[in-house]
Amino acid sequence: MSERVIKYADLSVIEKNLHNLNNSLDYVAGQVNTVEHQVSVTQNELDKLIQEFRQFVQRDLLEKNIQLSETRLVKIRQELDTEYGHYAETRRAVIGILQAVDKNIVKKETINNTSEEQMLLAPRYWLAPCLVALSAWVNDRKDLANRALSEALKRNEQKTTLFFALVSRRIGRYETSTEWLNRYLGLQNPYELERSIVILIDGFANGIFGSEARRKSGEAINEWVGELSSNPTFVGEQMEQWTIAIESKIPNSTYTEFPLLSQYSPHWPELQNSLQHTEVHDKMETLFKGILETPVMAEKTIAIAVDAILDRLVSEFDEEELPLRKKERMETLVLEYDGDRHYAERMFENEKTLEERVSFTQLLTNFVMHPDISKSSIATQKLGLALSKQWIIDAHNDFTTKYRSKKLSNIDIQIDDWQGNTRDGSNEEELAKALQSHLLNKQENDIEIVKKGFNKIALGAGMAAGLVLAIIFSTPFWLLMTAVFGYLFYSKKKKLATQIQNIIAHYEQLFNQHKDILRGTLAEYVEWEASFQRETEKAGKIEDILKPVTVEQYSFSSYDSTRSIIAR
Amino acid sequence: MLINRRKNSLLTKVNENTRAPISTSVSTLREKRSKSYLELVQKIDVGQGSLSKKELDQLIQDLKQQFPVMESLHLLEGIVAKCYLGDDFEVHTLDLKLDIMRHYKFHEILPHNLEKARTLAASPFYAYIEIYSNCLCAVHTDGSVSIIGSDS
Numbered sequence: 001m002s003e004r005v006i007k008y009a010d011l012s013v014i015e016k017n018l019h020n021l022n023n024s025l026d027y028v029a030g031q032v033n034t035v036e037h038q039v040s041v042t043q044n045e046l047d048k049l050i051q052e053f054r055q056f057v058q059r060d061l062l063e064k065n066i067q068l069s070e071t072r073l074v075k076i077r078q079e080l081d082t083e084y085g086h087y088a089e090t091r092r093a094v095i096g097i098l099q100a101v102d103k104n105i106v107k108k109e110t111i112n113n114t115s116e117e118q119m120l121l122a123p124r125y126w127l128a129p130c131l132v133a134l135s136a137w138v139n140d141r142k143d144l145a146n147r148a149l150s151e152a153l154k155r156n157e158q159k160t161t162l163f164f165a166l167v168s169r170r171i172g173r174y175e176t177s178t179e180w181l182n183r184y185l186g187l188q189n190p191y192e193l194e195r196s197i198v199i200l201i202d203g204f205a206n207g208i209f210g211s212e213a214r215r216k217s218g219e220a221i222n223e224w225v226g227e228l229s230s231n232p233t234f235v236g237e238q239m240e241q242w243t244i245a246i247e248s249k250i251p252n253s254t255y256t257e258f259p260l261l262s263q264y265s266p267h268w269p270e271l272q273n274s275l276q277h278t279e280v281h282d283k284m285e286t287l288f289k290g291i292l293e294t295p296v297m298a299e300k301t302i303a304i305a306v307d308a309i310l311d312r313l314v315s316e317f318d319e320e321e322l323p324l325r326k327k328e329r330m331e332t333l334v335l336e337y338d339g340d341r342h343y344a345e346r347m348f349e350n351e352k353t354l355e356e357r358v359s360f361t362q363l364l365t366n367f368v369m370h371p372d373i374s375k376s377s378i379a380t381q382k383l384g385l386a387l388s389k390q391w392i393i394d395a396h397n398d399f400t401t402k403y404r405s406k407k408l409s410n411i412d413i414q415i416d417d418w419q420g421n422t423r424d425g426s427n428e429e430e431l432a433k434a435l436q437s438h439l440l441n442k443q444e445n446d447i448e449i450v451k452k453g454f455n456k457i458a459l460g461a462g463m464a465a466g467l468v469l470a471i472i473f474s475t476p477f478w479l480l481m482t483a484v485f486g487y488l489f490y491s492k493k494k495k496l497a498t499q500i501q502n503i504i505a506h507y508e509q510l511f512n513q514h515k516d517i518l519r520g521t522l523a524e525y526v527e528w529e530a531s532f533q534r535e536t537e538k539a540g541k542i543e544d545i546l547k548p549v550t551v552e553q554y555s556f557s558s559y560d561s562t563r564s565i566i567a568r
Numbered sequence: 569m570l571i572n573r574r575k576n577s578l579l580t581k582v583n584e585n586t587r588a589p590i591s592t593s594v595s596t597l598r599e600k601r602s603k604s605y606l607e608l609v610q611k612i613d614v615g616q617g618s619l620s621k622k623e624l625d626q627l628i629q630d631l632k633q634q635f636p637v638m639e640s641l642h643l644l645e646g647i648v649a650k651c652y653l654g655d656d657f658e659v660h661t662l663d664l665k666l667d668i669m670r671h672y673k674f675h676e677i678l679p680h681n682l683e684k685a686r687t688l689a690a691s692p693f694y695a696y697i698e699i700y701s702n703c704l705c706a707v708h709t710d711g712s713v714s715i716i717g718s719d720s
Contacts, residue, residue: 394714398716401688
């Protein structure tokens with residue numbers, strides 16, 4: 001009976017349906033894979049979008065900072081003009097009177113009237129009574145000259161003293177000039193100097209003072225340097241000032257010549273940082289050579305030289321203007337650093353170029369590193385360099401040693417989930433083997449997973465077949481099932497072989513790709529190492545440039561033949 | 569005083585555990601090491617291979633006695649220098665606390681604070697490195713000295 005049923009049973013429909021079911025399952029699996037891939041793509045695109053958005057926000061912030069700083073600068077400069085613009089007239093009048101007296105072409109009455117007018121127009125301003133004293137002296141009115149002088153000294157003793165030291169020098173009254181200078185030097189404390197001391201140093205370095213005054217200035221400079229050098233704490237601070245100055249030259253460079261190393265070494269930030277540090281040597285060399293090789297152009301006459309220096313004394317060092325000047329500098333730095341306010345604030349804090357009182361050694365640093373803000377002439381920059389050279393050499397060597405000590409002695413390379421390590425890029429073979437072994441392990445795992453899937457089916461099919469054998473003769477249904485499971489087993493086994501082949505091909509391709517990446521990354525690391533060594537060797541040039549520099553070289557007089565006496 | 573003094577400055581920092589402030593010794597630590605002293609340090613390199621225990625002890629004694637910055641000797645923990653014994657060796661150390669000298673291969677870790685000086689000692693730019701409890705002195709081949717804080 002059962003034989004008959006089996007014989008006539010039509011299994012083709014069931015077979016077809018099972019085939020369809022199998023196809024449907026494959027289709028669903030394919031769909032799931034597609035969705036998984038799409039999710040991964042979407043995630044990547046989302047990450048990229050987030051990154052781009054952050055970059056956009058950052059760029060937007062920087063642009064807004066730039067706009068804000070530009071607006072603020074205009075406002076600050078307007079305020080400077082409104083608040084202190086009228087001082088400009090007094091300033092111009094000073095030089096005007098001196099030059100008018102030289103040529104004897106202006107009536108004494110006019111000089112007198114102009115000076116008194118300025119006194120009324122600029123209350124509190126130290127230069128106004130100086131102007132009156134100057135015109136009273138031209139008009140031979142001793143009493144008025146003394147009273148005006150007394151008022152000027154009351155308003156600003158240091159600047160008035162320096163002003164008359166320079167004016168006396170201009171008209172050839174050497175003794176009077178020396179007396180004023182002595183008084184000025186007596187007011188100085190090397191730990192707390194006014195910014196305007198640069199005028200004295202400029203006068204000294206440019207050979208403006210007479211021989212006696214220059215001797216006195218030289219002695220004072222010697223004394224200040226000596227006093228500060230013998231104070232270990234102060235030397236430490238000076239070294240630190242130079243370290244900050246040197247570190248401010250570290251550029252924010254990116255290195256496109258290392259595309260693989262930057263992508264596949266988790267240590268790239270450190271490698272990049274080390275290279276950035278090496279760039280400082282070239283920058284310092286350019287800076288120092290620029291100072292030392294620029295010739296000092298002496299003015300034709302002492303009068304022109306003193307007028308230039310007087311003009312700077314009266315126009316660039318007024319404390320009243322300092323709060324606004326500080327704001328002006330801050331906004332200028334924001335523009336200089338492309339809107340990075342945070343970095344600009346740090347630089348501003350480090351500069352200390354607009355402090356009311358600074359130490360002599362800080363001044364020397366400012367002369368060299370920030371000549372534009374400290375208003376130092378090229379002669380003063382040279383002198384500053386000569387006086388500071390040992391501190392600069394030591395700070396630069398410490399800076400170099402510090403970054404060299406942080407150089408990594410080996411780096412990690414990460415390609416997908418594989419990680420290796422290299423000391424000098426020479427272990428390519430060893431790393432390639434490790435990479436291959438890692439990928440083979442992954443390949444084995446993937447094959448194992450696929451096989452496990454097949455094994456379950458095979459087990460199911462086997463169990464079913466066993467059952468069928470047990471009851472094969474009882475019902476035709478079980479016979480049918482035998483055929484079904486047999487087909488399923490055959491179909492899956494065939495598919496498994498294809499899957500395994502695909503997995504092997506995939507990992508072979510992956511290994512070839514990753515091996516190329518590994519080889520390229522190692523080659524770039526070797527190049528990086530060579531680049532680091534080449535650049536860090538340049539550190540020695542700084543000492544070579546500075547060592548031969550002596551103070552005597554930069555303290556000759558341009559206007560007489562007497563040598564300066566300062567020496568270090 | 570109105571001068572801008574940085575608190576906790578590297579050079580004025582006083583380390584705990586009876587360490588001397590660097591500022592008091594920094595100027596002396598920076599003193600140029602003499603040529604004869606540099607030559608003495610170079611002798612360490614042949615130490616393990618060809619010097620007897622007695623000769624080595626004598627070398628360590630000489631190094632201590634002739635140390636150019638005597639007031640800082642008690643802070644000196646050891647010396648690390650580039651090793652030229654063979655390709656496998658990277659640096660050698662002289663542990664002055666234990667009076668032990670040893671050559672190290674690339675993969676071996678240096679003891680105590682000495683590991684900090686390894687990169688510098690292995691570089692071609694310095695004759696040797698002195699390790700103090702609060703700083704490192706990198707001695708150049710001409711005897712001049714660069715100083716970095718140990719926490720740098």
